[in-house]
Amino acid sequence: xxxxxxxxxxxxxxxxxxxxxxxxxxxxxxxxxxxxxxxxxxxxxxxxxxxxxxxxxxxxxxxxxxxxxxxxxxxxxxxxxxxxxxxxxxxxxxxxxxxxxxxxxxxxxxxxxxxxxxxxxxxxxxxxxxxxxxxxxxxxx
Ligand SMILES: [Zn+2]
Numbered sequence: 001x002x003x004x005x006x007x008x009x010x011x012x013x014x015x016x017x018x019x020x021x022x023x024x025x026x027x028x029x030x031x032x033x034x035x036x037x038x039x040x041x042x043x044x045x046x047x048x049x050x051x052x053x054x055x056x057x058x059x060x061x062x063x064x065x066x067x068x069x070x071x072x073x074x075x076x077x078x079x080x081x082x083x084x085x086x087x088x089x090x091x092x093x094x095x096x097x098x099x100x101x102x103x104x105x106x107x108x109x110x111x112x113x114x115x116x117x118x119x120x121x122x123x124x125x126x127x128x129x130x131x132x133x134x135x136x137x138x139x140x141x
Contacts, residue, residue: 006092010044020071024057025064030096035106037076039097041065049087050095065095072099082108 008014009028016028019039027041041064043057053061069081078099085095098108126134 004046004090004092006040006042006090006094007046010042020064020068022060022064024060027064027068027097034108035078035099035101035104037072037078037097037099037101039068039072041068041095041097043093047093048091050085050093052093061093061095065097069097072097076101078102082112084108 005014009016009018010026017031018026018028020027020041024045025041025043027039030038030040041061043053043061045057047053050058050061065083069083072078072081076099078101080100082098082100083095084098085093087093098106100106100109
């Protein structure tokens, strides 16, 4: 897509700090990093959501996510690397790789910590039969 900034990066028409590339995917530094090494992995093909990936492109995409994560692990020795895929803001599938750098707080992890804090304290109104129905619905889809 002509007006999509990520397509332009994939086509090398727009500058980006590229850290990885293969036949179907490319990874580059987020220019608004949450942490050092915050990287985006995108498919070169313009799609919006990860559920839009063709089955034959899903494996290579997640393989690229894994390989770039390993590179970040080697480069920065983070405590762990969080993944985030949404597909909004820039409507071209992108997976954020956000390294948790030792002894450095970041807003992403603080939000997830808050989410966990709330999740375990807010009582769900789902009952066992509801979980079983949800399980059945996913398994049979
Ligand atoms: Zn695009």
